[in-house]
Amino acid sequence: MLRSHTCGELTKDHAGQSVSACGWVDSYRDHGSLLFIDLRDRYGKIQIVFDPSESLEAHALAGSLRNEDVIQAEGLLKLRAPDLINPKIASGEIEIRAVKLTLLNKSKTPPFEPTGENIPNEDLRLKYRYVDLRRPALQEALILRHKLCKATRDYFDKLNFLEIETPMLGKSTPEGARDYLVPSRVHPGSFYALPQSPQLYKQLLMVGGLDRYYQIARCFRDEDLRADRQPEFTQIDVEMSFVDQEDILTTIDGLLACMVKEIRGTELKLPLPRLTHREAVERFGNDKPDMRFGMELVDIGDIASRCGFGVFTKTIEGGGRVRGLNAKGAAEKYSRRNIDELTVFVGEYGAKGLAFFRVKEGALDSPIAKFFSEEDQRAIIAKLGGEDGDLLFFVADKCDVTSAALASLRIRLGKELKLYDPLDLNVLWVLEFPLYSRDEENDRWKAEHHPFCYPHIDDLGLFDTDPGAMRAQSYDLVCNGYEAASGSVRIHDPKVQQKVFDFIGIAEEEAEERFGFLLNALRYGAPPHAGIALGLDRWVMMFLANDNIRDVIAFPKTQKAGDQMTEAPSAVDAIQLRDLHIKLDLPESED
RNA sequence: GGCCCUGUAGCUCAAUUGGUUAGAGCGCCGGACUGUCGAUCCGGAGGUUGCGGGUUCAAGUCCCGUCGGGGUCGCCA
Numbered sequence: 001m002l003r004s005h006t007c008g009e010l011t012k013d014h015a016g017q018s019v020s021a022c023g024w025v026d027s028y029r030d031h032g033s034l035l036f037i038d039l040r041d042r043y044g045k046i047q048i049v050f051d052p053s054e055s056l057e058a059h060a061l062a063g064s065l066r067n068e069d070v071i072q073a074e075g076l077l078k079l080r081a082p083d084l085i086n087p088k089i090a091s092g093e094i095e096i097r098a099v100k101l102t103l104l105n106k107s108k109t110p111p112f113e114p115t116g117e118n119i120p121n122e123d124l125r126l127k128y129r130y131v132d133l134r135r136p137a138l139q140e141a142l143i144l145r146h147k148l149c150k151a152t153r154d155y156f157d158k159l160n161f162l163e164i165e166t167p168m169l170g171k172s173t174p175e176g177a178r179d180y181l182v183p184s185r186v187h188p189g190s191f192y193a194l195p196q197s198p199q200l201y202k203q204l205l206m207v208g209g210l211d212r213y214y215q216i217a218r219c220f221r222d223e224d225l226r227a228d229r230q231p232e233f234t235q236i237d238v239e240m241s242f243v244d245q246e247d248i249l250t251t252i253d254g255l256l257a258c259m260v261k262e263i264r265g266t267e268l269k270l271p272l273p274r275l276t277h278r279e280a281v282e283r284f285g286n287d288k289p290d291m292r293f294g295m296e297l298v299d300i301g302d303i304a305s306r307c308g309f310g311v312f313t314k315t316i317e318g319g320g321r322v323r324g325l326n327a328k329g330a331a332e333k334y335s336r337r338n339i340d341e342l343t344v345f346v347g348e349y350g351a352k353g354l355a356f357f358r359v360k361e362g363a364l365d366s367p368i369a370k371f372f373s374e375e376d377q378r379a380i381i382a383k384l385g386g387e388d389g390d391l392l393f394f395v396a397d398k399c400d401v402t403s404a405a406l407a408s409l410r411i412r413l414g415k416e417l418k419l420y421d422p423l424d425l426n427v428l429w430v431l432e433f434p435l436y437s438r439d440e441e442n443d444r445w446k447a448e449h450h451p452f453c454y455p456h457i458d459d460l461g462l463f464d465t466d467p468g469a470m471r472a473q474s475y476d477l478v479c480n481g482y483e484a485a486s487g488s489v490r491i492h493d494p495k496v497q498q499k500v501f502d503f504i505g506i507a508e509e510e511a512e513e514r515f516g517f518l519l520n521a522l523r524y525g526a527p528p529h530a531g532i533a534l535g536l537d538r539w540v541m542m543f544l545a546n547d548n549i550r551d552v553i554a555f556p557k558t559q560k561a562g563d564q565m566t567e568a569p570s571a572v573d574a575i576q577l578r579d580l581h582i583k584l585d586l587p588e589s590e591d
Numbered sequence: 592g593g594c595c596c597u598g599u600a601g602c603u604c605a606a607u608u609g610g611u612u613a614g615a616g617c618g619c620c621g622g623a624c625u626g627u628c629g630a631u632c633c634g635g636a637g638g639u640u641g642c643g644g645g646u647u648c649a650a651g652u653c654c655c656g657u658c659g660g661g662g663u664c665g666c667c668a
Contacts, residue, residue, distance in 0.1 A: 027628080027629080027630095029626090029627045029628065029630050029631095030624085030627095030630090031624055031625060031626075031627065031630080031631090032623065032624040032625075033624080033625050034624090034625040034626060034627075035625095035627090036626080036627055036628065036630085038628070047627090047628070049626085049627095051625075052625090053625090066619090067618080080626090081626085083626090084626060084627085084628095086627090086628055088628075089628080092628085109601070109618075109619060110601085110602095110618090111601060111602075112601075112602050112603090112618090113602075113617080113618070116602075116603085116617075116618085116629095117603085117617080117629080118602065118603040118604085118616095118617080119603085120602055120603075121597095121598085121602090121603095121660070121661095122660070122661075123598090123659070123660045123661090124601095124602080124660095126660090173668090175668050176667075176668030177666085177667050177668075178666090178667090196667095196668090199668095221667060222667095223666055223667045224665085224666060224667080226662085226663080226667090227661085227662070227663090229667075348594075348595095348663070348664060349664080350664095446668070447668055448668080449668070450668045451668070452668095453668095504668095558659090558660070558661090559660075559661065559662085560659090560660090564659095564660090
């Protein structure tokens with residue numbers, strides 16, 4: 001071993017010991033004769049003192065050191081004199097008096113200082129990710145990520161779950177997200193697909209009798225990226241046999257309590273609260289409400305229908321809705337100009353306008369207040385719990401538009417008005433998602449979640465009468481406004497599965513071609529089973545109160561799904577293409 | 592595919608809103624210094640303002656195109 005201790009583990013208890021430490025030069029302070037190096041590793045920092053009277057050779061070499069050089073320093077660990085203690089760092093009371101210095105590797109001048117004050121452009125950080133990874137914030141994220149995985153494995157192990165790997169090379173099922181394809185050399189013209197999730201394999205494991213499965217599984221989706229979406233991401237994938245929905249919820253409640261205990265050291269109150277999908281959309285505008293703060297959506301359709309404001313009355317007459325929310329105490333915080341910005345903002349979600357009222361002396365103050373009687377003004381204020389100084393917003397449109405616009409407005413206002421502590425974790429279940437929705441473009445029904453989801457037991461009769469009203473035995477775990485897990489009770493009856501395929505327009509032949517292996521498996525003794533998958537990356541983000549998924553993945557991709565460091569994806573040479581029997585047919589470029 | 596933001600020294604930023612030779616801090620190079628810890632002090636190097644075109648007496652600044660990065664809508668069964 002080149003080191004006797006890590007930089008971070010040395011304390012004053014080691015005083016008097018001869019130690020050897022390795023790491024990166026974090027900074028140097030050269031006083032001509034006396035010279036100080038702060039040595040850094042992932043455990044911490046320690047000051048090394050080079051005194052020519054103790055080692056002329058080590059001191060001379062130390063003079064040539066620069067940031068990010070990799071060194072080994074040997075010497076006596078000493079307590080600092082009381083007046084030399086640096087209270088700013090953990091090891092501020094001790095230092096190593098170097099008698100020997102070895103330059104393990106000289107570094108070029110780094111493109112940026114990983115522990116400097118200014119965090120450089122992400123672009124540059126991604127190109128030199130190996131330098132960026134020395135940043136404590138990034139290391140903290142990866143350490144936390146490890147702890148979550150460890151807690152997960154310990155938890156499931158105690159409950160008799162098996163961690164089982166499923167194939168990366170699978171069959172393409174061109175429904176849902178686009179697949180990443182991998183050409184087969186031995187089967188010219190055929191392709192594997194990288195898994196969007198281990199969904200079908202884990203169901204097959206249940207048929208195989210491995211009745212409690214989990215996997216920390218990499219998943220791939222060739223779709224556009226977002227701040228919280230990468231083309232490859234990790235989910236904690238779970239499936240259980242001989243269980244119902246309640247068993248999954250309870251099991252995952254327990255997992256989360258374990259995670260919170262491990263990371264935060266606090267007790268998560270169980271059971272986690274539950275909301276139906278219908279209630280979530282009505283109260284918060286979407287199926288993943290951030291409930292760290294209130295500001296719930298309120299319907300004022302009754303007042304809107306009788307007021308003198310044409311936009312409102314016509315919306316109600318046309319079957320739309322008028323809903324709003326109350327930004328408490330925000331009347332003075334948002335100028336007309338700010339509100340104009342918010343109007344543009346809700347426009348991105350389809351809203352054609354944003355009505356606003358300031359509550360002033362018990363009445364509404366707004367350019368459109370004149371269209372409302374005094375009585376109706378008071379009614380609106382009462383409905384939204386308004387008080388003087390509040391700012392009320394309303395959107396009048398089709399129901400879906402009011403939901404989308406107000407949900408986004410609510411999130412934005414919550415953030416801008418600092419209505420919550422970013423480190424809070426607010427976790428809840430959203431239940432009873434709709435099973436099917438109309439695909440108007442193709443004039444057919446489609447599965448909301450996926451076609452393997454079991455209908456709510458009370459709704460099985462609705463296939464022929466009102467399929468849009470059918471509820472799924474599905475559940476999402478929502479945390480701070482993110483979909484943090486999603487799952488369902490699966491169909492284990494091949495007849496029900498075939499009925500679902502029929503219903504969403506997948507003909508029997510096509511179903512056999514695409515999902516034959518699953519249908520077949522269901523015919524050979526499939527137990528009732530259910531499962532769920534948690535987005536690991538998102539959980540790391542939430543524990544850190546970080547809103548960028550790239551900060552919790554060691555080697556993430558850019559928005560165009562590229563890797564700035566390796567420059568993947570890249571062209572391949574003609575021989576590789578020939579072996580795969582692939583000819584390129586690229587769009588013409590002008591140059 | 593749409594909309595929005597962004598690109599100035601190795602890095603983080605500035606440049607009086609179109610006007611002199613594009614500045615500062617950190618980093619880098621050289622020098623001084625025996626208790627610093629964001630060391631200090633002295634000196635120095637470093638720029639095709641992403642790239643290409645255009646408008647103008649004059650462009651880092653305005654316009655068009657293009658490339659990179661980011662956010663978002665669509666998309667993500």
